[in-house]
Amino acid sequence: MTAFAAQVRAETSMTLRRGETLLLTVGIPVVFLVFFSTVHVVPTQTPHPVSFFVPGILALAVMSTAMVSLGIATGFERGYGVLKRLGSTPLGRGRLVGAKIATILVVEVVQAAVLVPVGVGLGWHPAGSTGAGAAGGQALAIALLATAAFGGIGLTMAGRLRAELNLAAANGLYLVLLLLGGMVVPLAKLPGWLADLARILPAAALSDGLHAALGSGTAVPVHAWVVLAVWAVAAPVAAVVTFRWE
Amino acid sequence: MPVPDAVICRDLVVRYGALTAVDGLSFQVEPGEVLALLGPNGAGKTSTVESLEGYRRPAAGSVRVLGLDPLADHRALVPRVGVMLQRGGVYPMLGPRRVLHLFASYYQHPEDPEALLEQLSLRAAASTPWRHLSGGEQQRLSLALALVGRPEVVFLDEPTAGVDPEGRLAIRQVVADLAAQDVAVLLTTHELTEAEKMADRVVIVVGGRAAAAGRVDGSGPDTLGAAGLSFGAPPGLDTDGLGEVLGTAVTEGPPGRYRVAGQATPERTAALTSWLAERHLALTDLRTGRSLEDAYLSVVGAEEAGR
Numbered sequence: 001m002t003a004f005a006a007q008v009r010a011e012t013s014m015t016l017r018r019g020e021t022l023l024l025t026v027g028i029p030v031v032f033l034v035f036f037s038t039v040h041v042v043p044t045q046t047p048h049p050v051s052f053f054v055p056g057i058l059a060l061a062v063m064s065t066a067m068v069s070l071g072i073a074t075g076f077e078r079g080y081g082v083l084k085r086l087g088s089t090p091l092g093r094g095r096l097v098g099a100k101i102a103t104i105l106v107v108e109v110v111q112a113a114v115l116v117p118v119g120v121g122l123g124w125h126p127a128g129s130t131g132a133g134a135a136g137g138q139a140l141a142i143a144l145l146a147t148a149a150f151g152g153i154g155l156t157m158a159g160r161l162r163a164e165l166n167l168a169a170a171n172g173l174y175l176v177l178l179l180l181g182g183m184v185v186p187l188a189k190l191p192g193w194l195a196d197l198a199r200i201l202p203a204a205a206l207s208d209g210l211h212a213a214l215g216s217g218t219a220v221p222v223h224a225w226v227v228l229a230v231w232a233v234a235a236p237v238a239a240v241v242t243f244r245w246e
Numbered sequence: 247m248p249v250p251d252a253v254i255c256r257d258l259v260v261r262y263g264a265l266t267a268v269d270g271l272s273f274q275v276e277p278g279e280v281l282a283l284l285g286p287n288g289a290g291k292t293s294t295v296e297s298l299e300g301y302r303r304p305a306a307g308s309v310r311v312l313g314l315d316p317l318a319d320h321r322a323l324v325p326r327v328g329v330m331l332q333r334g335g336v337y338p339m340l341g342p343r344r345v346l347h348l349f350a351s352y353y354q355h356p357e358d359p360e361a362l363l364e365q366l367s368l369r370a371a372a373s374t375p376w377r378h379l380s381g382g383e384q385q386r387l388s389l390a391l392a393l394v395g396r397p398e399v400v401f402l403d404e405p406t407a408g409v410d411p412e413g414r415l416a417i418r419q420v421v422a423d424l425a426a427q428d429v430a431v432l433l434t435t436h437e438l439t440e441a442e443k444m445a446d447r448v449v450i451v452v453g454g455r456a457a458a459a460g461r462v463d464g465s466g467p468d469t470l471g472a473a474g475l476s477f478g479a480p481p482g483l484d485t486d487g488l489g490e491v492l493g494t495a496v497t498e499g500p501p502g503r504y505r506v507a508g509q510a511t512p513e514r515t516a517a518l519t520s521w522l523a524e525r526h527l528a529l530t531d532l533r534t535g536r537s538l539e540d541a542y543l544s545v546v547g548a549e550e551a552g553r
Contacts, residue, residue: 010344017339
């Protein structure tokens with residue numbers, strides 16, 4: 001097996017065997033999706049709550065994998081000296097980062113494979129004037145940009161903070177972005193100034209994009225593309241510039 | 247034709263802010279040679295090794311491994327070098343077999359991971375996650391990981407720290423095998439006996455400087471330590487009386503440790519044992535030849551007194 005394939009296999013198997021990771025990436029999103037779709041605590045302004053929550057929770061899923069799971073795991077790998085040790089093997093930075101990205105994508109596929117059927121079971125059907133193919137393509141592009149953005153944020157924190165501090169910070173940021181991300185609470189419910197702030201963060205841009213593509217079936221708003229694209233470039237660059245292997 | 251050196255460290259200086267960890271250290275290692283950097287904790291041994299591994303940028307001096315610059319030629323060098331960090335460095339969730347197979351995949355012509363598991367007695371623990379391995383097992387796995395790429399140069403930072411006697415034996419055997427295969431081995435240790443048993447040559451490092459350097463296998467004129475005879479016996483012997491009998495000076499170092507100056511001739515050794523026998527004194531230990539311990543204690547003691 002090539003070094004890259006072996007690394008992807010090892011990273012994927014470690015990620016999918018970590019109980020706390022599965023809880024974060026699959027367990028919590030499923031519970032949120034079922035709970036909020038059936039118990040109407042948050043008014044969603046969509047004909048059926050599930051058509052708001054499926055895209056919102058998919059956005060949450062992307063954020064939990066690319067930012068929290070990747071960031072925490074990488075922070076601990078740095079703390080354990082794993083990254084330092086890998087630095088003196090021929091694996092190289094490129095293949096290591098590539099393997100981590102591939103692992104995130106695998107986990108995201110697993111998440112979608114669980115969440116979409118649950119959503120459909122709850123009565124979700126992707127509405128849309130744009131057609132299922134176009135909507136799916138837009139959603140995929142949005143999710144990929146968001147993965148780059150959140151991955152960059154997670155790695156930036158993991159590259160600078162002590163492992164335990166990084167764990168707390170990643171979870172804290174996750175909670176803030178969950179509330180400000182239009183994932184379970186529509187942005188329209190936030191005070192105006194807070195909604196404006198939220199709109200320049202990647203979480204809201206991601207969920208706006210997915211709500212448009214998968215929920216209402218409209219074109220993804222330009223601001224969502226722009227905000228995500230900026231974060232998708234800036235955050236990985238920040239990670240590369242600030243990252244320390246030890 | 248002289249053998250080209252596999253590792254060259256010349257006037258190396260490593261600084262951390264205002265602190266100078268390594269202060270002008272020079273040595274070289276030939277293929278097939280085992281060199282130990284011996285010194286107390288904080289002497290700059292790890293900083294030196296990490297400069298050779300490409301983790302540190304020297305403030306001054308130069309380091310070359312296989313003729314290459316560890317930082318600038320990192321990519322070309324890593325496939326040819328094996329590294330054992332002082333601690334950690336392994337995914338906590340993975341067991342020795344999986345980690346070894348993973349690391350083997352990084353190299354073009356790796357060693358057989360199963361053979362390494364056997365060689366380092368890791369078969370029984372092959373599936374135990376790293377975090378549940380004993381300290382000795384972790385060290386042996388780290389060593390196996392340093393070897394899996396069939397390196398030409400190996401850096402071992404405190405390879406026997408926290409390892410039980412049996413594990414030490416296995417590690418020593420591996421190091422001897424490496425040297426026999428013409429691999430250059432640079433190791434660090436703060437334990438005299440480990441340096442003496444594993445290395446051909448020793449550089450005693452104190453305060454970031456080479457306080458002494460020489461052979462420990464007794465094969466050359468640059469052997470470390472003074473010639474003579476040393477022994478252990480009850481403390482407080484009449485060293486003057488014994489010295490008269492032996493025709494040379496006898497001194498007591500630490501209580502119960504004695505040193506006889508001059509050559510350890512057979513006559514002198516016989517006279518010493520009969521002198522003790524006449525007085526019903528037990529001989530606890532008798533060593534002839536040069537002693538690394540003497541050399542180490544004298545230079546480390548002198549350096550630390552001077553600081």
